Every structure is written in C-alpha cells, then in structure tokens.
Amino acid sequence: MIYLDHAAATPVSSKVFEAMKPYFSDEFFNPSAAYLPAKKVASEYEAAKGVIAHAIGAKASDLIMTAGATEANNLAFSAALFGDCLYLATEHDSVRKVADRHYSKEIIVDKNGRLVLDDLKAKMTDNVGLISIALVNNELGTIQPLSEVAAYIREVRADRLARGILQPLYLHSDASQALNLLNVNVARLGVDLLTLNAAKVYGPKGVGALYVSHNIKLLPIFVGGGQERGLRSGTENVPGVIGFAKAVEEAEKHKNGNRKKYAKWKKILLSQLQGYELINKKHSLDNFIVLCYIGIDAERLVFLLEDRGVCVSTGAACAANKGLRSHVLAAIGLSDSEINGSLRLTLGETNDESQIHEAARLINEVVAIERGRNA
C-alpha cells in the first residue's frame, strides 16, 4: 500500500508506541491517587506535558491536555466569551462551527490560501475578542503569516488601551498540521492560544492540547474532578500524553531532514505527473500537494487508486465523508469543476522514494483511464 493521506491520519510510530506501552497495564495508576506509584505516574505525566510545551517555547503549566484538536479549538473560543470572532475562511470545521456560536465573520484568503490582512483589518471592531487562524491549513498546507497578524493585534490592543476599550483581543491558531515540519514557537508567532494534535504527528488519536498564555481566562467545556487546572476534568489519559510527548520529540528531531525529503519527493511527483494543475503553488508545506485534473471527477480517481493500493483524498476526511464540497478550495476561488477535479496528496513517514515514483505512475494511469472514459 502507498499511503498518501498523512494529513488525515498518521500511524503511531514504533517509538511512540514503545513509550506508551508501560502506561497501559503497568503504570496504570490514577495520577490523582495519594500513593507513591500514582505520584510517580503524575510526575511522568507532568514531565511529558513539559516536553510538549518545550517544543513550542512554553511551560507544562501553559498546556491544557484535551482529547484532540477539536476539543482544544472549542476550548480556545471560550476565551472570547462575550467577544466577536474572526476566523479564516479556510479554517477546519472545528473552528468554523464553534465560531458560529459567536457573532463571527470570515477573513478571506488569496488564491494561494494566504490570509488577506487588509480584509482582517476591515473586519476588526472593538467587539472582536478572538481571531483564529490555523498556522498550516489542513487541505492546502498553506502556512499563514501569523506574526504579521500578531503585530497588527498589538497595534489594536494599544489603540484599545488608549481609548479605554476593555474588550481583550486574543490570537488563536490551530497548529495541528504544523508540528511535523515547522518550528512552532508561541512567542515568535505571537499567539495567545495554540492547538496541538497528537494524531497528526505520529502520536495517538484522541489526544491534543491547548496552549494558553498567562492571564487568559477560559471557561471549561466540561466540569468534574478539576484536572488540568479545573479547565478539563476527567482522569488524565496518561499513555496518550506520554505518547504525544514522544511524538513531539521525534518530530523535533527529524523536522529538518523530513522537510528536505518531502521537498525532493514533491519535485519528483510534479515532474512525473501529467496533465494536472498545481493548486497550492506557494507558501505551502512541502508534504502537501494539491492537484487539479480539470474535467475529471477526483472521487473516481480516489476509488481507482484505492484499487491499485494508493490512498489519497479529495480534501479533509470529515468533510469528504459527507460529500461536502471543499470550502477551502472554494475560498481560494476554484470553480466547482476545479474543486471536483482536485486531489490532495500528503506525504509522510510511511513513504519512501520508490513509492513516490510508483504513485506518480499509478496516478498517471488512472487519470489516463478517466480521460479516455470522458473522451
């Protein structure tokens, strides 16, 4: 099998699995229990949070561990309890749907999927409490210029302060797709809230985190035993968080090498594939390749490729599953027929170079079949 859908899911790496293993059946204690074996687990859990936090330039106490990025994104929006929200038109549904619970507006993107700062500025009002912009888009791999947004936010804050406006303004970013290849540092990015996702970095599913800058008041989504500073109750998912930490460590270690590797593979693909238009030409992570085959139904390509052992997608799994047209591709200005012809390939650690050549050959093959059918 050639798996080219690493943006949808990554396998748990063997190192992550080995790290998690002892915490299922041996070190299984409830971290809140009073006896030493449980306290040892609690301190290892905290240490794991520290490793994850360190990777983004933060401290363990800045992180609220969650059951994934969706929960973390939802929790982030509680920072804007009484505020309006702005979010990028290309955000994941977990941001768009929670933003819908607020008075909120979309910020438009250009044809590369990059935010249009002037549009953000035009939509800024004194009521805006939260701006949410994913560091890397999950369909295009587009990297957003967050530090430019952060600089603008500093201006807005200074202006509000000068005018006695009390509404705080925070910048949230979903960095789920970023951690594999980018150096993510909350201070350098200028974000106040940052979502992380273990399941996209070869860690376990059902584990995520929200980085929360000091002095930001959040409302817990659910309440109970008071874990995670009262912001996320429930017995800690110890193996999950231990695994997440190992995944982050591994990502840090292999980031630079992987970036070069994927850039090379992308080049191979783009030179060997035929008859496509590249959608994400600029500002995109090298493991994201979005191709448009005009006049072809990309969903048929997915099935023909599946038959040949190649897994690709037409967009975000949760949206594609419901037969929804990609709002991301629409936001960058693609027509319906362009969207229908679009295929997302996301490279990752399950691949090797021979697979890349083979994938190119098979994609060309199925595209030729479809072209023949339509001719």
Place this chain on the structure above:
Amino acid sequence: MIYLDHAAATPVSSKVFEAMKPYFSDEFFNPSAAYLPAKKVASEYEAAKGVIAHAIGAKASDLIMTAGATEANNLAFSAALFGDCLYLATEHDSVRKVADRHYSKEIIVDKNGRLVLDDLKAKMTDNVGLISIALVNNELGTIQPLSEVAAYIREVRADRLARGILQPLYLHSDASQALNLLNVNVARLGVDLLTLNAAKVYGPKGVGALYVSHNIKLLPIFVGGGQERGLRSGTENVPGVIGFAKAVEEAEKHKNGNRKKYAKWKKILLSQLQGYELINKKHSLDNFIVLCYIGIDAERLVFLLEDRGVCVSTGAACAANKGLRSHVLAAIGLSDSEINGSLRLTLGETNDESQIHEAARLINEVVAIERGRNA
C-alpha cells in the same frame, strides 16, 4: 505490590491491549476517509460500538463515544437544557459540578448510601428535566434501586401528560463502576441516559460512552467535523473504542465468577481485619470495602501502607488529591472524625487470595502502629 484501589483506576488487561494494538500503527486510518482500508476501520469501530451497546441491551447507534465518563456525564445534562435537575447527594463531581450549571437540588441518601425515594418525590416539580443517580456509587459501591426511580418517573410523566405539562423528564445514570460486576440493561433499569467508562473495566483511559435513548435531543459539548451523529466531533479514538469493546466483552464473561470471588475475599478481609467499623454494610458491590478506624487518620494509613507495598485510598482520587473531605461519607451521616478514619479498599483483577491475607495482615499492622502512636 498489592493494589486495592481498583475504583480509582484499572490496568488495561492483556486481552484489551492485544485487541487495541493493531489499531495504533497498522489500522490507523481516519474512519472518515473514502478509501477501503479506512472504511474497514470505520466498520470495525462501529462493530466495537455494537459490542459495548449490546452489553447494556442497546444498539451501536444509541451510543455517543466520548473521552471518558466525565464528558459523558456533562453531555447527558444537555438533555435538560431548560429543565431543573435532581441528583443524588453522593454523585461524583462530574455530575455535581455540571448540575450546578442548572437549577438543581440534591436527593438525600440513607446511612447505607441508598437514595431516599420520598425525598426525591418531595423535590419533584414540573420543571425537573433530569434526575441523575449513579447505578453504583464510586466510594461506597452502593447499588441504587434505579428501577424504582424509573417506575416513579413513569407516573410523573403520565401525570404531566394528563395536565398538559410539556417539560420532558429523563433518568440518567453513571454506570462507570457497575459494568464489572452487574448486569446492566437500560430497559430493565428504565434509564434514558447511561454513562459508561472504559478505564474502570480494564479498558483504556480517555474512553467513555453515553447511551442515549431514542428521541432525546442533546446539545453537543463541542462541535466540528460532525462525528458521532454531530454530538461529539473529533476523529474517532479507534484503538480506544476497540479496547473498550474487548473490556466489556471480558467483563461480561467473568462477571459471575468475579462476583463470587470478591464476596469470598471480602469475607476474608472482614474476618481478619481488626478494630474497624464496616461503613458500607448493605446494598454494596462486593469489591468495595469501606472501613472506619475511629480515632485514626486514614491518610496516615495510606502512607504507611504504601511503604509496605499496599495501595489503598481514602475516597475518590480526584477529591482526595485536593484534600477535600469526602462528600459521600458526609452524605451518609458520618461525623468528621469518622470520615478522617475511613479507608476504601476496592478489589479487582490484579489481586489473588494470598494478597488478600497479606493485605489484612499489613492493614492490621499499620492500624496497630497508629493506635500505639495515639495511645
């Protein structure tokens, strides 16, 4: 080590671990993806939900999978969006704290920890939308007569219908501690909403479920990709749910044998231990043994026992951790000094009979030390 705190956490059993294993790194696909390997995972996930549902007399589509019992309890309360709530005074914090978000009242319990039905009846009004009563209490192991409550609820419903009162009334139960030893059947119990917890039945941490009877409208706690019928977004925790199903299967298989085993062990403990008063005399699961050593500080016993390799607790881990006095023991009418002297032993699958004898000996030893210190 002799672990006698199975109500706080259970290890993942080897069968559960083996069942989960393939889903971390091999069958890791996003269940929402369009290609066959992902669809296979999606159908195995649904089948696992079916196994869990079947154990409580329900269907897969009746279950909303969550990241644990706390989340499930919180989600259950969304059924009473505009209704008042009643809950047992001995409920876990995840019920008490979410009930606090509603207009809510506590139902008192008797000295055995059993609900006082007359008190429930006295507190019933036309505004009550939800009653929450754990099937088995997490500190005492008290089994509640839910079917009696359900019968009363049917009367209330009929009366409301006759009077044209539109407020629906639902019965929710947290069955986290019940599944190991009791036959749990939603129809027989008469519950509308039921919380399950993998981490208490030798399944993984961070996995739970809410059974939801037909026609009950819930509000999602968090929103996004629309998984679990839109009620619980986020990529499915496939290994977790597969493991949960195996844990439930194993519990079903060994329930009867384990009940007898724990009853025998309880008898041994109660006959060999000295100078205690048994707190949970009646209506309690046999793996829960709550002892009171008047005049002794049970927290000191926990530490002395830890030193001797015995893990016990003074109550719920999340409360004990914060130095809170047990609200459960207070609710059954214990004085402060009785609460201070109370120790919870919860038996489980990590134990064998020789450990039970050894535990009795060591508990007697540390109690004698403390008695000597106080003399």
